[in-house]
Amino acid sequence: xxxxxxxxLSKRKGFVFQSSEIYGGLNGCWDFGxxxxxxxxxxxxxxxxxxxxxxxxxxxxxxxxxxxxVWEASGHVQQFSDPMIDNKTSKARYRADNLIEExxxxxxxxxxxxxxxxxxxxxxxxxxxxxxxxxxxxxxxPDPVSGTTEWTEVRNFNLMFKTFMGPVEDSGxxxxxxxxxxxxxxxxxxxxxxxxxxxxxxxxxxxGKSFRNEINTKNFLFRTREFEQMEMQFFIPPGxxxxxxEYWRQQRWDWFLSLxxxxxNLRRKPHDKLAHYAAAAEDIEFLYPFGWGxxxxxxxxxxxxLGRHQEFSGKKLExxxxxxxxxxxxxxxxxxxxxxxxxxxxxxxxYAEEHVQNDDGTSEVRNVLRLHPSLAPVTAxxxxxxxxxxxxxxxMKIYTELQRSFRVDYDTSGAIGRRYRRQDxxxxxxxxxxxxxxxxxxxxxxxxxDTMQQERVQADAIEEIIRRRIKR
Ligand code: GAP
Numbered sequence: 001x002x003x004x005x006x007x008x009l010s011k012r013k014g015f016v017f018q019s020s021e022i023y024g025g026l027n028g029c030w031d032f033g034x035x036x037x038x039x040x041x042x043x044x045x046x047x048x049x050x051x052x053x054x055x056x057x058x059x060x061x062x063x064x065x066x067x068x069x070v071w072e073a074s075g076h077v078q079q080f081s082d083p084m085i086d087n088k089t090s091k092a093r094y095r096a097d098n099l100i101e102e103x104x105x106x107x108x109x110x111x112x113x114x115x116x117x118x119x120x121x122x123x124x125x126x127x128x129x130x131x132x133x134x135x136x137x138x139x140x141x142p143d144p145v146s147g148t149t150e151w152t153e154v155r156n157f158n159l160m161f162k163t164f165m166g167p168v169e170d171s172g173x174x175x176x177x178x179x180x181x182x183x184x185x186x187x188x189x190x191x192x193x194x195x196x197x198x199x200x201x202x203x204x205x206x207x208g209k210s211f212r213n214e215i216n217t218k219n220f221l222f223r224t225r226e227f228e229q230m231e232m233q234f235f236i237p238p239g240x241x242x243x244x245x246e247y248w249r250q251q252r253w254d255w256f257l258s259l260x261x262x263x264x265n266l267r268r269k270p271h272d273k274l275a276h277y278a279a280a281a282e283d284i285e286f287l288y289p290f291g292w293g294x295x296x297x298x299x300x301x302x303x304x305x306l307g308r309h310q311e312f313s314g315k316k317l318e319x320x321x322x323x324x325x326x327x328x329x330x331x332x333x334x335x336x337x338x339x340x341x342x343x344x345x346x347x348x349x350x351y352a353e354e355h356v357q358n359d360d361g362t363s364e365v366r367n368v369l370r371l372h373p374s375l376a377p378v379t380a381x382x383x384x385x386x387x388x389x390x391x392x393x394x395x396m397k398i399y400t401e402l403q404r405s406f407r408v409d410y411d412t413s414g415a416i417g418r419r420y421r422r423q424d425x426x427x428x429x430x431x432x433x434x435x436x437x438x439x440x441x442x443x444x445x446x447x448x449x450d451t452m453q454q455e456r457v458q459a460d461a462i463e464e465i466i467r468r469r470i471k472r
Contacts, residue, residue, distance in 0.1 A: 001351050003220060003289045006344075009367075013426050015039065015347065015377075016221070028217030028225035030340075035426055038377035038407055040228075040343050043259070044207050046374065047230045047337070050255050057203035057232065058196045062184025064209060065165070065175050070183050073312035074305065076160055080179060083129050084157035084215050085136065087143035088150040095215045096132035096154045097123070103141045115139070129154035159212045161225075177211035182334060184208075185233045186305045189317055189330075193235075200319050200330045201244065203234040207339060219290050221344040228339035235319075235330035238303065244333045245280050245300045252284060252298055252335050259342075260372030261349045267292065277304035284337075286345040295345050296337035303329040346375060350427060356452070358417075369427030370450060373470045379406035380430040380466060381423045387412055395434040398444070398459055405463060424449055430466055434459075 010016040014033035018025040032040055052059050071077045083096040100123050107116035122135050133154045135141070140149045161177040164170065178184065185204045192204050207230045217223050236244050249268070256266055264287075271281040279300040285292045306317045306329050320327040350369040357363050373379065382399045384391035392412065402408045409428065411419050416433060423431055433445040438459060446462065447454045457465060 001289060001348065001353075006289065006347055006351060007220060009351070009369075009425070010036070010220075010347070028214060028223075030221060030224060035377040036343070039346070039371070039375060040339060042375045042377070043342050043346060044228075044230065044339050046259060047255070047339070047342075048205070048207065050251075050258070051203070051205040051230075051232050051335075056198075056201060057205050057234075058192060058198065060185060060188055060192060060204050060206045061208065062181070062188060062206060064178050064211075066178060066183065066187070068175055069312055070187060070309075071160065071176050073308045074183050074186075075308070076176075076179060077158070080160060081156040081158045082215055083132050083154045085132070085154045086152040087146060087148065088152060089148040090143050090146035092143060092145045093215060096129070096136065097126075098216055099141060100132065100135055102144070103139070129156065157213075157215060159214065161211045161213050178208075179212050180210050180336070181206045181208045181229045181231045182233060182305070182336065185231065186309055186317075187313075189233075189235065189306060189309075190315070193319065199321075201234060201236045201240065203232050205230070205232040219288065219293075221340045222288060222290075222293055224340065227341070229336060230339050230342075231334065231336045233305075234333040234335075235306075236333065238328055238331045241279050241300045241302070241331045241333065245298070248333050248335055249282055249298045252296055252337070256284060256286075256295075256345075259346060259375060260370075261286070261345065265345075265349055269294070277302050286349075288344070288348055293341075295341050296335065299334045299336070301332045301334055303331050305332060306330060346371065366421065366424055368424040368449065371427035371429070373429040373466075376427045376429050377407065378409045378423070378426065378428045379470070380432055380462075381409040381411055381419070381428050382432045382434065383411055383416060383419050385416065385433055385435040389436065390439050391434050391436075394438050394459075395432075398432060398434065398462065402463060402466075406466065420447060420452075429469070432459075432462060 013035055015036035017031045017033055019029035019031050020026045051057055084093060085096045085099065086093050100119060104116045104119050119135060119139055126132060136151055142149050160179050162174050163177065164173045165175045166173050185206055192198065208228065209226060210229045211226050214223050214225055217225060234244060234248065257263060267285050269283040269285050274281055279302055281297065281299045283294040284296040286295045310317045310329065318327050318329050350371045352368050352370055354366050354368065355363050356366045380402055382395050384395035395410065399408055399410045420431055429449045431447040435445065438444050442459050443456050444459045444462065445454050446457050446465065
């Protein structure tokens with residue numbers, strides 16, 4: 001399976017389209033089509049249920065635009081930047097670290113191991129933008145577009161999108177599109193704790209859009225400029241961060257398994273370098289077609305975020321125990337996962353091409369998305385075997401009843417085998433065929449996507465059967 005297979009399926013079947021495609025597309029932005037939006041919603045629902053259907057976590061939906069001081073307090077204005085370099089001939093712009101990493105990869109592919117090792121050692125020791133520049137010039141790293149080695153100096157490029165609030169484009173009116181949802185949670189910590197009568201340990205969960213002006217977008221949904229995050233900040237008494245970090249790293253790992261993702265495609269990656277305020281941090285990575293990449297980060301962030309917002313806003317963000325009068329600024333364990341990056345992981349994990357034997361002895365390649373039944377965009381498809389003899393009416397009756405509980409499809413065109421294949425390709429776990437016997441004895445054929453086994457069941461038992469199998 002390659003990234004092109006996933007891109008082609010996404011476009012062909014209506015999972016994901018390039019944004020503004022008829023105008024040539026907009027880099028780093030994607031639109032979710034009819035099937036994609038269902039899969040994305042199902043992933044977000046699964047996360048929301050796992051995180052908030054419990055007594056110690058509540059939800060929030062903060063605005064995307066926030067007071068500009070928020071981003072000063074969080075450190076994003078000063079530090080949320082990548083090292084950028086431009087090639088003087090092609091004018092192409094790169095992240096300096098990515099340019100170097102790709103050169104290392106290219107050298108390794110050409111078996112130039114000594115040079116690759118030397119660059120890698122220098123990259124591991126980088127401290128400043130000048131260090132990046134020196135590597136690029138000393139090793140004559142060429143521009144992948146023009147092949148030339150004339151470079152500008154390396155500059156910091158802030159990843160936040162800036163816009164202006166109100167009718168006047170004045171620097172005093174500048175606001176940012178949020179680059180993460182987390183800050184909306186921190187600034188509402190006290191509002192939520194007081195109104196929902198929570199006390200540490202407790203969490204606040206949020207799903208929403210974030211925006212980063214990434215220098216290079218690539219690999220489909222992996223690194224985009226507009227994306228969706230699902231973040232939860234868990235506020236805890238200081239001194240309990242070790243046990244809660246362990247708890248959340250296990251919970252989050254188990255969540256990916258609950259989505260049916262093959263554990264061989266997942267791994268844990270503790271951070272080598274910790275931010276100065278962090279006590280611990282670990283990523284969960286997925287094996288994408290281009291290699292391993294982060295899908296979620298679990299971070300033990302001490303009282304850094306609440307502390308900074310107290311300092312910048314002048315408002316106390318503490319928990320005060322009503323009985324003991326003990327007061328403290330809670331520590332935070334953060335779980336931060338991309339909804340759109342999880343979408344891509346789920347799609348890649350489910351994608352399969354397999355050889356299947358037809359009834360007549362011939363074989364063919366079957367494209368199938370082995371999505372967990374609870375995530376599949378369409379849960380069941382209903383087919384009348386022929387478009388006469390009362391079968392469409394009987395099939396439509398089943399369709400109408402099932403669509404009250406599930407997203408269902410109704411397909412009358414082509415041979416039954418072709419209809420099965422169409423549903424396999426988009427991951428529909430159940431197909432129901434209505435035939436002559438249905439009108440006689442009320443039974444239908446229920447076909448399983450993965451085993452391709454068919455069984456005869458009572459039409460009025462189907463809803464319960466599907467419900468049970470989705471939960472499995
Ligand atoms: N509040 C912490 C935070 O935002 P992050 O590691 O920068 O941490 C969390 O982002 C998750 O958001 C990532 O693990 C990834 O799944 C997703 N994410 C971050 N940048 C992204 C981008 N440019 N495109 C798609 N998803 C992204």
